[in-house]
Amino acid sequence: MLKDGNHAxxxxxxxxxxxxxxxxxxxxxxxxxxxxxxxxxxxxxxxPTILFNQGLGRLFIVRVAGNTLDRRGVASVVYAVKHLKTPLVVVLGHTGCGAVSAAASVVDGATMDPALEDMLTPIIPAVIAARTQPHADPAVAAVEENARRVAYRLRTLENALDEPLASGRLKIVAAVKDLRTGEVRFLDQ
Ligand SMILES: [Zn+2]
Structure with missing residues (x-):
C-alpha cells in the first residue's frame, strides 16, 4: 500500500x-x-501522508529532524504496535537531509552547536560507519545508514517489540525518499 501510494x-x-x-x-x-x-x-x-498518498487514519507518524528516536519516540512506536496493532514500521530517511549533513560537518571538525546536540549526536555513528562503506555518494550513504540503524535499534533493543517481531506480526524496515524525485526506495536490511 505504501509503494502503491508513493507511485500514485x-x-x-x-x-x-x-x-x-x-x-x-x-x-x-x-x-x-x-x-x-x-x-x-x-x-x-x-x-509521509503526501509521499505515500494516505488519508486520515492510515499512518501513525513520528517525526523529528534526522528521523532518529528518543525514548518518547520509541514509546510512540511501541504504543502503535502494541495497542493499535500496527504491523509495519518504516524508518524513512531522505537525501539532502540537513540534520545528517550537519552531523557529517561535526564529524569533519565543525563545532557542535550545543542547542542542536540532541538532534545531531544520535546521527554521528551512522555518518562514521557510512564512510567505511563503498558508495557512490557518501551523503546518501550516511542517510541510508542512519535509517538502517534506527530500524535495527527498534528490531534489536526494544524488548516490547520482541514478541510481535518473533511471531511475524511486525516488520521493521528502512527506506529513503529521494528529495528531488519524491520516490521512496525501500532498503535491504
Ligand atoms: Zn532531514
Missing amino acids: FLTGHGVLEQVSADDLDEDLQAGQRPFAVVVGCADSRTP
Whole structure:
C-alpha cells in the first residue's frame, strides 16, 4: 500500500485532494487502525501522508529532524504496535537531509552547536560507519545508514517489540525518499 501510494504521488494520481472532514466518520471516531508507523524527518519536504498518498487514519507518524528516536519516540512506536496493532514500521530517511549533513560537518571538525546536540549526536555513528562503506555518494550513504540503524535499534533493543517481531506480526524496515524525485526506495536490511 505504501509503494502503491508513493507511485500514485509520483504519477499525479493521488487521492488526498478528496480527503475531507467527512472522512472522520464513526469508525475513525471510535478508534484508529493505522497500517504503518512512519518514523520520518521533520523536513517540510518529506511529509509521509503526501509521499505515500494516505488519508486520515492510515499512518501513525513520528517525526523529528534526522528521523532518529528518543525514548518518547520509541514509546510512540511501541504504543502503535502494541495497542493499535500496527504491523509495519518504516524508518524513512531522505537525501539532502540537513540534520545528517550537519552531523557529517561535526564529524569533519565543525563545532557542535550545543542547542542542536540532541538532534545531531544520535546521527554521528551512522555518518562514521557510512564512510567505511563503498558508495557512490557518501551523503546518501550516511542517510541510508542512519535509517538502517534506527530500524535495527527498534528490531534489536526494544524488548516490547520482541514478541510481535518473533511471531511475524511486525516488520521493521528502512527506506529513503529521494528529495528531488519524491520516490521512496525501500532498503535491504
Ligand atoms: Zn532531514
